Structures are given as structure tokens and as C-alpha cells.
Amino acid sequence: MHVCPLCNGMRTVQRTCSECGGEMTDQGKVVDFMGDYSPYLDIEIVKTVDGVRDSTSSNTCVHLFQCLGCDAQMTEVILEISK
Ligand SMILES: [Zn+2]
Ligand SMILES: [Zn+2]
Numbered sequence: 001m002h003v004c005p006l007c008n009g010m011r012t013v014q015r016t017c018s019e020c021g022g023e024m025t026d027q028g029k030v031v032d033f034m035g036d037y038s039p040y041l042d043i044e045i046v047k048t049v050d051g052v053r054d055s056t057s058s059n060t061c062v063h064l065f066q067c068l069g070c071d072a073q074m075t076e077v078i079l080e081i082s083k
Contacts, residue, residue, distance in 0.1 A: 022069025
């Protein structure tokens with residue numbers, strides 16, 4: 001069985017904002033935000049899903065990251081790990 005290490009609190013990931021160099025923190029699974037943010041995020045999700053379709057698409061979890069400095073958002077595909 002595969003689980004997402006971020007969703008399960010096993011690991012925390014931070015990224016550097018490409019806009020301002022600030023700290024981007026994990027906001028959770030993108031699917032939890034769909035509906036609220038869809039027009040903007042849909043494009044990113046489609047792009048991401050396309051990129052991993054041929055590899056391990058069933059064992060990934062797409063997370064939303066938000067910058068603490070300028071509120072920029074991005075998505076990142078997290079590989080799930082076997083438990
Ligand atoms: Zn996750
Ligand atoms: Zn920023």
C-alpha cells in the first residue's frame with residue numbers, strides 16, 4: 001500500500017518561491033482545494049497530470065504550496081511511498 005508522506009505527516013517539504021525567494025509551505029492536497037480555486041489551478045493540474053501519466057500516476061499526490069511572502073501558489077507532485 002502506498003501513502004503520501006506529506007498527507008500522513010511523515011515528512012514536511014518546503015520550497016523557495018520563484019517570485020520573491022520567500023518560503024513556500026505545503027497547504028495540503030490540491031484535490032481538497034478544487035472548487036475554491038479551480039479556474040486558475042485547473043491548468044496547472046492538467047499539466048502536472050499529463051507529465052506523470054506514463055510513469056507512476058497512481059502513486060502520486062499533488063500538493064499545493066503557497067508562499068508566505070507574496071501568496072504565490074504552485075503545485076508539486078509528491079511520490080507516495082510504500083508503507
Ligand atoms: Zn499528499
Ligand atoms: Zn513569494
